[in-house]
Amino acid sequence: MAFEWAVTERRRDSDGDTTWTTIASGSSAVPFRVDDGTASVLVDPARADLRLAEAREIRVGSGERPPEAVRAFVEREPDVDAEYREFSVGPFDLSSGNARQYTESRLDPGEPVYVYGETTYAPGESREVGQVNARIEGGRPFVVADGTGSEVTRRVLFRALGFVAFGLLWLGFLAVFLLLG
Template identity: 40%
Template sequence: MIFSLQNSIVLLLGLGDSLSVPLVLAAIAVLTGIGLILYGVQHSLIAFALLRMRPTDGFSISDDDDRVCIEGSVTAIDEPLPTPFTDEEAVVVAYEVSERRQQGKQRTWQTISEGSAGVPFAVETGGVAVRVDPHQARFSLKQRFETDILSGKTPPERIQRFIATNDDVDRQNSRFSLGPLSLPTGRAQRFTQKHVEPGEIVTVIGEPTPYPGADVGQAKVQIEGGSPFIVSDASIRRTALREFGLSLVPIMIGLLLFAIVWVGGGGLALRSVLGF
């Protein structure tokens, strides 16, 4: 979908001799709106699918199932990951670093670095451990840590170590000194983190596949993919509500773009010129 949208925009830009600039901008707005709405609808459909699901215990899972939901306590299989900002042990973790930037008269937070990672873990459900490999999963997690580092201030040691190993994030504790005056010259930074620790309760939605290496007490299937494949720290219903939340903003922005084009007369012009 994104590839087709990009191709359409490039095609429209190449028609500059036959289309006026306002028409090209209107077409780009319409195509962008379509892309946003389709993205939002995708999350809405996932949410409806999740609302129809019920958790399955480990004894009932079969590799013939197209999609299952399991809920239970997490046990680490591989060495847990250290969380980037708090030095805790986690099986899945996601982080984001943003800087406060000046845009005209407003200050906004702009993401400069983000990432996520996970290691295989087991979910204890119904007395059976189900192996989960989260490398291809999408994480639905609540925020566990957030801190703002003001410009000119030195971050905590753990965050300093993170900055030292991340090329996208620079330390912003520089100052300008003039006689007795000392003024900060860097930008404020915000560090946020989401993670799941061993022993916590998770919900996993995905497609079970055979797991021939299962030990005693482990299910003969594992979850390492699916459509969708989600690891969540909330119940199935709350996870569905999060998916609905992800759909609202892009759909509203897409509809707003349509409305702007329509009010500006772009709808009539596009239909007459492009045959919409």
């Protein structure tokens, strides 16, 4: 129903330091229905902020041949080039390429979903009993997340608490610096 992907590559800068750089990313989603057991409503997540926590990662080391799923993805995706190269020098077979990490987060049918957005009346949207003549396709904020409402709230709160703790730590360092400096 919705997915996000990213490809990061290990690169060496001019100082010789190694960093992971995102070289390509994307997302896609199709309209789906959310059913709470009493009725269902259509969700069009095209403009939603996707908050997908479950991620599948595949790491491919430098000069390592990627698995078939990664090779198929690279062939289909025009924004990602084939980093892996094989060549022969005399009796030796050699390979080259930077290390990469391929990450995919998905929301699949049947998984719990949390949707927060603006509901608009949409006459003729329902075709069956139990379907509401409405759709959710925007609003501020418009969030589609994998998980239940309490799981999503917990994820957001823990992330926010991490930022607050980091900010307080820096304020503490600044206060000590100003008092002693």
